[in-house]
Amino acid sequence: MQRRHFLRDSLSVIAGSTLTALPPTLARAADPAVVPPARLDVEGRVLSPILASPERIIEMNVCTRPFRPKGPRIETERLGNKTLVHNYGHGGSGWSLSWGSGNLAVGLAQNIGNREIAIVGCGAIGMTTALVAQQAGLSVTIYAKELPPYVRSYRATGAWTPDSRICTAEYATAFANRWETMARYSFRRFQSLLGLAGNPVEWRDMYSLSDRPFGAGGGNDHESLEPEYPDFSRDLIADITPTAIDIAPEAHPFPAAHVRRRSTMLFNITSYSRLLLGDFLQNGGKLITLELKDRGDFAALEEKTIINCTGYGARSLLNDDSIVPVRGQTAKLIPQPEVNYGFNYGDRRVSVYPRRDGLLVQAQADTDYNNAAENLDPEESISAVNRLAEIVAQMRNPAGLARR
Numbered sequence: 001m002q003r004r005h006f007l008r009d010s011l012s013v014i015a016g017s018t019l020t021a022l023p024p025t026l027a028r029a030a031d032p033a034v035v036p037p038a039r040l041d042v043e044g045r046v047l048s049p050i051l052a053s054p055e056r057i058i059e060m061n062v063c064t065r066p067f068r069p070k071g072p073r074i075e076t077e078r079l080g081n082k083t084l085v086h087n088y089g090h091g092g093s094g095w096s097l098s099w100g101s102g103n104l105a106v107g108l109a110q111n112i113g114n115r116e117i118a119i120v121g122c123g124a125i126g127m128t129t130a131l132v133a134q135q136a137g138l139s140v141t142i143y144a145k146e147l148p149p150y151v152r153s154y155r156a157t158g159a160w161t162p163d164s165r166i167c168t169a170e171y172a173t174a175f176a177n178r179w180e181t182m183a184r185y186s187f188r189r190f191q192s193l194l195g196l197a198g199n200p201v202e203w204r205d206m207y208s209l210s211d212r213p214f215g216a217g218g219g220n221d222h223e224s225l226e227p228e229y230p231d232f233s234r235d236l237i238a239d240i241t242p243t244a245i246d247i248a249p250e251a252h253p254f255p256a257a258h259v260r261r262r263s264t265m266l267f268n269i270t271s272y273s274r275l276l277l278g279d280f281l282q283n284g285g286k287l288i289t290l291e292l293k294d295r296g297d298f299a300a301l302e303e304k305t306i307i308n309c310t311g312y313g314a315r316s317l318l319n320d321d322s323i324v325p326v327r328g329q330t331a332k333l334i335p336q337p338e339v340n341y342g343f344n345y346g347d348r349r350v351s352v353y354p355r356r357d358g359l360l361v362q363a364q365a366d367t368d369y370n371n372a373a374e375n376l377d378p379e380e381s382i383s384a385v386n387r388l389a390e391i392v393a394q395m396r397n398p399a400g401l402a403r404r
């Protein structure tokens with residue numbers, strides 16, 4: 001077996017979720033003929049070229065979204081003399097809906113009347129729920145097996161995607177009101193986190209690229225082997241989110257027939273997680289590393305009211321088969337602070353997000369749904385970065401604009 005193939009084969013079965021350095025043998029050198037122009041423009045905005053090539057990969061991650069066709073489980077369960085409030089199963093929307101979801105769960109916990117509460121889980125949902133509880137005057141201890149940066153949430157894309165795999169179309173009507181309440185609360189909350197040091201939350205331009213007119217079907221994310229999902233953002237909160245603008249072909253540099261721009265909120269997960277955890281500790285929160293083995297372990301905790309924010313972990317902890325794993329793999333490229341835009345090209349199965357801690361490249365695979373495999377497939381990310389490189393190499397300044 002050739003060394004190159006041996007390395008690739010060994011890496012494709014890495015039983016872990018994070019790879020932080022790409023072996024040089026796997027990094028295909030970028031084509032030297034493919035040099036992006038120094039500057040590109042769209043509607044007077046400067047688009048700094050993205051340096052996309054596999055040797056700039058600094059990290060790869062894989063994780064599973066905890067998807068429930070009915071939507072997240074936010075409800076109370078009695079457990080002996082304890083009350084367990086569940087708050088898990090947020091699919092591809094956990095970061096986005098976290099504040100609103102935490103607010104609902106804390107409301108249920110407050111009905112019980114105990115001032116000291118436990119939260120199990122320290123991912124996106126656990127940290128925000130803890131902060132909401134503190135602001136409601138409760139004293140909070142977080143128990144968790146893993147803390148950031150080792151929680152699954154840390155491996156997410158980090159964009160405002162409040163209706164990404166949050167429920168199926170079948171359950172949309174039953175879940176719509178609750179979704180809208182969570183989305184509006186969360187959206188408002190995020191606006192209070194803008195302009196902070198480290199940019200934990202910020203607004204960025206994202207471009208959607210498509211080979212077909214928008215709305216004509218095809219070319220979009222995760223369309224084929226997955227159930228139908230509702231478009232809650234369009235139907236329920238269009239009044240608070242920025243409008244998408246179609247850009248004429250002669251006015252943009254992208255190699256796609258149809259281009260649309262929308263301002264999107266991004267969560268820079270490195271600084272954002274630090275902010276959340278720092279605020280929690282500063283407010284007097286306690287953090288205890290602990291793994292719960294089964295439902296009975298909730299009852300063994302000191303506190304009488306417990307909020308369960310274990311995400312995908314709830315599937316085995318509670319034997320809850322209503323959680324469907326939806327796999328996702330990302331790669332991070334060396335940060336480029338000058339790149340302040342991203343794009344999603346569904347027809348070419350790749351998207352890129354201008355995160356401060358690295359340009360995040362997401363490969364889109366048809367086999368993600370109901371796929372619990374959390375082993376990295378390096379070739380998947382390398383080929384996504386190569387597809388990104390091809391798109392970047394095809395970008396040209398719009399007609400009438402001279403190259404600088």
Ligand SMILES: Cc1cc2nc3c(=O)[nH]c(=O)nc-3n(C[C@H](O)[C@H](O)[C@H](O)COP(=O)(O)OP(=O)(O)OC[C@H]3O[C@@H](n4cnc5c(N)ncnc54)[C@H](O)[C@@H]3O)c2cc1C
Pocket residue numbers: 062063064065066088089090091092093094095096097120121122123124125126143144145146147151152153154155156157158159160161162290291292293309310311312313314317326327328329330
């Ligand atoms: C590739 C990918 C991209 C994504 N992109 C986005 C995005 O752009 N925007 C967005 O809003 N969402 C996104 N998501 C979804 C989001 O990441 C999830 O909804 C979110 O991670 C759920 O957070 P959580 O806190 O419930 O779970 P987790 O982050 O998994 O946290 C669970 C916590 O519970 C603890 N725990 C679990 N089991 C036990 C146990 N038995 N005992 C003790 N502790 C336990 C864990 O250690 C951890 O602390 C993405 C997901 C993926 C996979």
